[in-house]
Amino acid sequence: MRTLHFPPEIKDVRFTVDLFEYPTLGARRVSRLRRAIREASAPLRMNQLRAVLGCAAGLLVFLTTANLKAAPTCDGPSECCGAVTDQTGKPATTVSVGVAIQGIHNLDEKTGGWDIDYYLYETWRPAPGFTPQTEIVNEIARQESPSFDLVELKHGVCQRSRRLHSTLQVDYDLRRFPFDRQKLLVLVSDAQYAADQLVYAQRPSVSDIEPQVRSEVSGWRVATEIEYSRDTRRFDGEEGSPPYDYATFSVLVERRAAFHLTKYFLPLFVVVIIGLCVFWIDPQDLNTQVQIGVTCLLAAIALQFAESGNLPAVAYLTLADRVYVACYLTIAVTLVESIYTHSLVRKGNHDAAVKVEKRFRTLIPAALLVAIGICVLLSFRS
Numbered sequence: 001m002r003t004l005h006f007p008p009e010i011k012d013v014r015f016t017v018d019l020f021e022y023p024t025l026g027a028r029r030v031s032r033l034r035r036a037i038r039e040a041s042a043p044l045r046m047n048q049l050r051a052v053l054g055c056a057a058g059l060l061v062f063l064t065t066a067n068l069k070a071a072p073t074c075d076g077p078s079e080c081c082g083a084v085t086d087q088t089g090k091p092a093t094t095v096s097v098g099v100a101i102q103g104i105h106n107l108d109e110k111t112g113g114w115d116i117d118y119y120l121y122e123t124w125r126p127a128p129g130f131t132p133q134t135e136i137v138n139e140i141a142r143q144e145s146p147s148f149d150l151v152e153l154k155h156g157v158c159q160r161s162r163r164l165h166s167t168l169q170v171d172y173d174l175r176r177f178p179f180d181r182q183k184l185l186v187l188v189s190d191a192q193y194a195a196d197q198l199v200y201a202q203r204p205s206v207s208d209i210e211p212q213v214r215s216e217v218s219g220w221r222v223a224t225e226i227e228y229s230r231d232t233r234r235f236d237g238e239e240g241s242p243p244y245d246y247a248t249f250s251v252l253v254e255r256r257a258a259f260h261l262t263k264y265f266l267p268l269f270v271v272v273i274i275g276l277c278v279f280w281i282d283p284q285d286l287n288t289q290v291q292i293g294v295t296c297l298l299a300a301i302a303l304q305f306a307e308s309g310n311l312p313a314v315a316y317l318t319l320a321d322r323v324y325v326a327c328y329l330t331i332a333v334t335l336v337e338s339i340y341t342h343s344l345v346r347k348g349n350h351d352a353a354v355k356v357e358k359r360f361r362t363l364i365p366a367a368l369l370v371a372i373g374i375c376v377l378l379s380f381r382s
Contacts, residue, residue: 076151080158085129087197096123098206099249109172122160133192141167177318178260186249194242204228223252264307271299275331279361283345283353289338322375
C-alpha cells in the first residue's frame, strides 16, 4: 500500500492506493481517483480543491511511472516483445541463453555474495504471445536498470542482449580453506513459463569470460572457461508447483593461498617452534617454561581470531581450524611436560627429567607433522 500525504493546509485529505491491485493504469483506477477527489473536496474551499486536484494529477503521473518500472522491459519488434499470454497446451519453446562475463569483484565469504558485470543473451524463435521472462535466480541485488538492453529480429530469430551488474549469492565451501576452490554460479530460469512451455537449449549461445577478468580478481585464480549445464526441477518453496527449466553457468575460482600462508600460518609455526624451545630449558626453571608456553598459546589464539574474522560461522572445521587445533594441543603438551619434568626434579629425579625432555625434543615435532598431515587428508577427503 502507498499513502500519499498532501500539503499541511489540507490536513483531512489522504489517498491510499494499492499499486499492485491493477497491473495497468486503467479506467477503474481513474474512476476510483475521481470518486475519492469528489468525496474529499466536498467540505473544502475552492483553493483547497485546486490543491487536491494538483496532487491527484501528480499521483497519476507517479502511478504511471511506477507501473512502467514494475513491468518487464522488452523494447523491440512486436514478434519478440508482444503481450505475454498463457502457453498451456502449446509446444514448448526452446530458448538459448548465454553469458559473457566482463568483470568479477568483491568475493565475500562472510556474506555469501559476489559481484558480476556481464552480458546476458537470450535467443528464441517468435511465437504468438511468447516473450521470455528470464530471471537470475540467485541474484541478491541489481542496479536499477541495465546499462544496455537491445531486442532484435534477425533471420526469423529473436535476439535479446543486456548488460547487467548484479550481486549474486553462492554457497562457499570452506572445508579446504585456504586451499579451497569455489564455483561461482549464474543460475537462470523463467519467472513465467514452466518446463512444459519453455526449455533451455543444451548448449549456450554464448559462454565467454574476458581475459582481463583473470587478473582483476584479487586473491583468486579464475578459470579460463565457463561451464554450462541445464536441468529441470520444482520450486522447493511451493508445494505442487510445476517443474521449471534451469540453466547454470559456473566459473571455477581457486584461492591464492600465499597470502594466508605468509600472514597467518608462517607466524603460527614460528610461535609453535618457540614453544618447543622449552624442551631445551632446564627442568628446574618451571617459571620460564610456563611463561613461554602461555605466551605462545595466547599468540596462536590471537592469530586464529584475526584470520577467522573474515570467514562466516560454519558448522564444520576448515583445514585452517584443524591445523590451529593441532598447534594448540602441541603447545598444551609442552606445558604439561614442563610441569611433569619439574615434579621429577623436586622428587630428586633430575636425570630422569632430562631424559624425558630429550625424548620430547623429537617426539612432539614428529607428532605435530603427523597431525597436520592427518588434518590435510581429512579436509581434502570431505
